[in-house]
Amino acid sequence: MRTIRLFSILDVLRGRKRPVSAQVLADSLGVSVRTIYRDIATLQSMGAPVRGEGGVGYQIEAGFFLPPLHFEQDELDALLLGIRMVTARGDDTLGAAAARVLSKIETVLGDTETSLNQPLLAVGAGPRQAKSSGLTDLKSATQRRLKTKVIYKDDRGQLSERVVRPLGLTAFEAVWVLTAWCETREAFRNFRLDRIASFEITDQRFKREPGKEFNDYLRSL
């Protein structure tokens, strides 16, 4: 049945980071290339975020396309609470991303969903990350794997400067902490964002190195 094949195409594309050619799709689904061209056109007409380029192949547009998912009430409660927590704890950028997630869910759930209109679980007002906290920029540096020069003020007020590999950011109750790999010390170092006097993102990229990743640090806890 065709509907199943349309979903299968999305599954294949979802599972691949690189573009997939129509021929590969045709082979894996046992149909002709012409049929794949038709299916892609149908998916696109239905609004699926699939794009293709001559000589390259097809892929899902930047981002993540989740298939239909079913949640129980308590699961949706947890999900919505989580989104509200991020809104409360992150800075404007993170909060805006969370708001967009919420908006997308609201759009599809509509008026029937009481957890949206009449929430049961809320998040208390807490320290909100100011734009000047650097959270967004440090997240970007981390994502792009750019070494970063950090001017840090320790708990006695003394400043120190170092160039580190930013690996990840952790939300504690009142502060965010940047976990980085310090090449001088050859060890992980944590920096509270509220104690970072200033920082400067370099254009030196660092590579993934086993033992020196955020995951390695998180596992060591």
Added chain:
Amino acid sequence: MRTIRLFSILDVLRGRKRPVSAQVLADSLGVSVRTIYRDIATLQSMGAPVRGEGGVGYQIEAGFFLPPLHFEQDELDALLLGIRMVTARGDDTLGAAAARVLSKIETVLGDTETSLNQPLLAVGAGPRQAKSSGLTDLKSATQRRLKTKVIYKDDRGQLSERVVRPLGLTAFEAVWVLTAWCETREAFRNFRLDRIASFEITDQRFKREPGKEFNDYLRSL
């Protein structure tokens, strides 16, 4: 095209809290009842959580069935961070619900998703709600709108007892707070869960009353 109609059926069911008869679906989609029966069978064979009962009609099974959704990287980051926050801050039950959400998302994103395997944003260890905190039971009482007798210990250690309408729960950094409507005082009252010596859920239900809802309280902040 049939695929579009299958989605349309889900949209109609998603937007209705009450069962919808095959005839209503047939009328709104311009097909025969027999075709709706076939479509429902197809949706069910594809795993959609649709159920029907003779004399009643069709509806989505308890819970919420979200259609395909597309998220940008930062949106998914926010969503996953939120789920991790709930896992860190809630009790076992809430955390389990969050874990199931995460598992569902992991299942569909598979290995390609680095935000899952190699997160950029983490949540610090913090006070976890013990099972004895009552969070899950109070959430249940709130959901079922059952008056609850609360033995409360104020900050001087003195106990007091009252029967209230539990309205909602709020997560602060270190504590959860129950917001309730006190019928004696005719006002909202908040109770930190860690200061609730004990509570007893009654079987007296309370109705929705404008001005006395969690939403009313949240709006007053």
Added chain:
DNA sequence: AAACACCCTGACAGAAACTGACAATCAGGT
């Protein structure tokens, strides 16, 4: 228990959609 509302499935003829093969066109690279 009876009446009403609604779900369900099989069979069949006709209609609609789909498919693969082939040809033509387009786009990018050499």
Added chain:
DNA sequence: ACCTGATTGTCAGTTTCTGTCAGGGTGTTT
């Protein structure tokens, strides 16, 4: 200009789908 691969249009044959009809079952209300 030529080559290669992607894409779209066309067509005949195949497959799927549809509505109608018949027959059977379940849930709710009076």
